[in-house]
Amino acid sequence: MSRGTGAGYDRHITIFSPEGRLYQVEYAFKAVKAAGITSIGVRGKDSVCVVTQKKVPDKLLDQSSVTNLFQITKFIGLLATGLPADARSLVQHARNEAAEFRFKMGYEIPIDYLAKRLADKSQVYTQHAYMRPLGIVAIVLGIDDELGPQLFKCDPAGHFAGYKATSAGHKEQESVNFLEKKMKNNPQLSYDETVQTAVSALQSILLEDFKATEIELCIF
Amino acid sequence: MGDSQYSFSLTTFSPSGKLVQIEYALMAVAAGQTSLGIKASNGVVIATEKKLPSILVDETSVRKIQLITPNIGVVYSGMGPDSRVLVRKSRKQAQQYYRLYKEHIPVSQLVRETAAVMQEFTQSGGVRPFGVSLLIAGFDDDGPHLYQVDPSGSYFSWKASAIGKNVSNAETFLEKRYTDDMELEDAVHTAILTLKEGFEGQISGKNIEIGIVGPDRKFKVLTPAEVDDYLAEVE
Numbered sequence: 022m023s024r025g026t027g028a029g030y031d032r033h034i035t036i037f038s039p040e041g042r043l044y045q046v047e048y049a050f051k052a053v054k055a056a057g058i059t060s061i062g063v064r065g066k067d068s069v070c071v072v073t074q075k076k077v078p079d080k081l082l083d084q085s086s087v088t089n090l091f092q093i094t095k096f097i098g099l100l101a102t103g104l105p106a107d108a109r110s111l112v113q114h115a116r117n118e119a120a121e122f123r124f125k126m127g128y129e130i131p132i133d134y135l136a137k138r139l140a141d142k143s144q145v146y147t148q149h150a151y152m153r154p155l156g157i158v159a160i161v162l163g164i165d166d167e168l169g170p171q172l173f174k175c176d177p178a179g180h181f182a183g184y185k186a187t188s189a190g191h192k193e194q195e196s197v198n199f200l201e202k203k204m205k206n207n208p209q210l211s212y213d214e215t216v217q218t219a220v221s222a223l224q225s226i227l228l229e230d231f232k233a234t235e236i237e238l239c240i241f
Numbered sequence: 242m243g244d245s246q247y248s249f250s251l252t253t254f255s256p257s258g259k260l261v262q263i264e265y266a267l268m269a270v271a272a273g274q275t276s277l278g279i280k281a282s283n284g285v286v287i288a289t290e291k292k293l294p295s296i297l298v299d300e301t302s303v304r305k306i307q308l309i310t311p312n313i314g315v316v317y318s319g320m321g322p323d324s325r326v327l328v329r330k331s332r333k334q335a336q337q338y339y340r341l342y343k344e345h346i347p348v349s350q351l352v353r354e355t356a357a358v359m360q361e362f363t364q365s366g367g368v369r370p371f372g373v374s375l376l377i378a379g380f381d382d383d384g385p386h387l388y389q390v391d392p393s394g395s396y397f398s399w400k401a402s403a404i405g406k407n408v409s410n411a412e413t414f415l416e417k418r419y420t421d422d423m424e425l426e427d428a429v430h431t432a433i434l435t436l437k438e439g440f441e442g443q444i445s446g447k448n449i450e451i452g453i454v455g456p457d458r459k460f461k462v463l464t465p466a467e468v469d470d471y472l473a474e475v476e
Contacts, residue, residue: 034251035369036369037262037266037268037269037369037370037372039261039265039268040265041265041266041267041269041270041271041372042269043369043372133302137325140322140325141322141325141326141329143322144322144323144325144326145326148323148362148368148371149247149367149368150247150369151247151367172299173302179320179321179323180322182293182298182299182302182303183298183299183301183302183303184298184299184302185297185298185299187297197297200297201295201296201297204296204297205296
């Protein structure tokens with residue numbers, strides 16, 4: 022039976038390393054990067070958009086069944102970057118949360134609350150040894166009745182925050198640098214400008230012009 | 242809690258008698274952003290740095306100082322996700338107390354119960370300790386209170402305390418400035434000056450958070466505009 026007290030097990034399950042780090046969580050982040058896909062989200066004045074690469078590894082695959090973009094409710098979308106199987110688990114949980122909320126409370130789940138619930142679930146995996154963290158960064162988007170367009174990102178560590186623009190995946194850092202320059206002066210982007218910013222960011226980071234079949238895009 | 246495969250404690254004694262997982266948890270706290278609290282004669286103030294990883298983050302969506310009850314607030318240093326678990330459990334415990342006794346939970350009791358939760362996670366099977374220290378501030382029938390709770394589950398009442406990265410400088414500063422008859426307004430100014438000591442960059446209402454509770458027993462997180470006003474007074 023494995024017993025962990027810094028005897029190397031801090032890399033196998035989510036217990037603290039001597040420096041106070043959680044290696045399993047850090048490795049989960051690496052798994053997100055290893056998926057080889059980059060995703061970008063941009064929030065405008067009254068719209069919000071996410072775009073991601075669509076890589077179909079095998080020509081024999083049915084392209085329409087390959088997706089990282091999921092509908093949680095009629096009003097909320099979720100872009101899962103990372104391990105596809107973990108994505109499905111997270112989406113299932115998100116859909117359940119949203120439906121339960123609607124049933125119990127009588128109104129649609131707010132996007133920031135859903136993001137918090139997903140992040141709380143991820144936190145449990147970082148604290149309990151029997152479940153590993155999910156290798157997924159989730160970008161949740163939608164339009165909130167009171168707060169307007171919302172863009173949230175939840176990661177394997179259990180962190181979540183609202184963003185004006187964000188990115189996840191392989192070229193996350195380059196995308197963030199690009200977006201920081203674009204969003205520096207707090208531009209109030211229109212519907213078209215939001216989409217253009219997201220797509221042009223992806224194109225310029227990855228240095229390729231995309232065909233319609235090579236990306237997935239969601240806009241509210 | 243936990244699967245049967247992991248129903249043994251992950252936090253075990255080392256040959257020298259130390260609980261190393263708790264020590265490592267404290268390192269996670271020491272790597273966190275600085276937070277501090279000051280107990281004045283007529284209230285308590287808690288404050289923290291709110292350094293966000295990018296300008297793209299919507300700072301209105303990030304709230305580090307949270308309410309547990311209308312008269313008790315909490316701030317953390319360390320791992321944010323872990324603190325959310327404790328805030329949720331504390332809120333529930335406070336409500337359960339009220340349901341049973343029809344009286345608001347005294348601060349010391351809430352702290353005791355929160356600390357008990359943290360201790361549980363150092364002993365139960367299949368879980369790791371929390372990677373946060375909490376500063377709990379409240380005003381009840383016994384007056385103003387400031388408590389610090391550590392990952393081990395031990396807690397102490399403080400006149401002024403700091404946790405996180407810049408602890409030694411902050412504590413030295415607080416020791417010099419603290420007086421027993423300090424009022425809440427002075428305490429807020431002192432808190433801001435202490436944060437400023439170790440602050441990298443330009444301090445503003447957007448990158449710090451301040452919470453206060455006074456004799457009105459209403460814990461309030463100051464808006465960025467209010468924080469900016471205090472900053473201007475301190476200049």
